Amino acid sequence: MISRRTIIKHFLTGAAGVMVFFNQAGEGLRLLWAATKRRVLERGTPMSKLMHAHPARVDISNLETTPIDEFDVMGETTLAVDLEEWRLEIDGEVQNPMQLSYQELISRPVIERNALLVCSGFFAYNGLWKGFSVVDLLNEAGVKSGATTIYFHGSEGFRKKNRRFSLEEVMSGTIFIAYEVNGQRLPQRHGFPMRLVAEDHRGRRWIKYLNRIEVVAK
Numbered sequence: 001m002i003s004r005r006t007i008i009k010h011f012l013t014g015a016a017g018v019m020v021f022f023n024q025a026g027e028g029l030r031l032l033w034a035a036t037k038r039r040v041l042e043r044g045t046p047m048s049k050l051m052h053a054h055p056a057r058v059d060i061s062n063l064e065t066t067p068i069d070e071f072d073v074m075g076e077t078t079l080a081v082d083l084e085e086w087r088l089e090i091d092g093e094v095q096n097p098m099q100l101s102y103q104e105l106i107s108r109p110v111i112e113r114n115a116l117l118v119c120s121g122f123f124a125y126n127g128l129w130k131g132f133s134v135v136d137l138l139n140e141a142g143v144k145s146g147a148t149t150i151y152f153h154g155s156e157g158f159r160k161k162n163r164r165f166s167l168e169e170v171m172s173g174t175i176f177i178a179y180e181v182n183g184q185r186l187p188q189r190h191g192f193p194m195r196l197v198a199e200d201h202r203g204r205r206w207i208k209y210l211n212r213i214e215v216v217a218k
Helices: 004-025 027-036 102-106 134-141 167-171
Strands: 088-092 098-100 111-119 123-133 149-153 162-166 175-181 195-198 212-216
Touching: 088 134, 098 134, 102 175, 123 134, 123 195, 134 167, 134 175, 134 212, 149 167, 162 167, 162 195
Parallel strands: 088 212
Antiparallel strands: 088 098, 111 123, 123 175, 149 162, 149 212, 175 195
């Protein structure tokens, strides 16, 4: 017969194992848990019904891609970029600061995903965005110990814009950089040459005319 002491010992050992698992899994488990709470949208759902939706709370896998000529825009739309001079900079708390040209960036391994662009109360569009990984860029640049935050900087025109994200979220892979949408080169009004796509955020957190990634320790 198994003694009460043995049962308690096995229970405590198992509980400790579960705690270790959850501590190690960390972010992955949180993302999985968040995904299970998403509301699945039916195919054919009108974009007009999603103008107040939060992208992190809906599953868009059934949605059709919105044609690019139906996309509206907010913010700056006319910034002109000279690709001969333009570079994407990665600096701050990194071992190897980088400056990458447009051609170098579009030659990187490809990410292509549908992502819901929502400007609350104005519009919602489901675009097919093509680009590359921010995680890979940061790994190549070598993020220094103690870094906690990533700033993404956009237009140098009449509306300068930057947004910050935790390093943890950026490294989860839900934020990437796009240079095409719906099979065509990113139009000027949508942020050519590079746009930050923040999949689980509304459009105010996306960055058009992206030109710098800054790693910060704070």
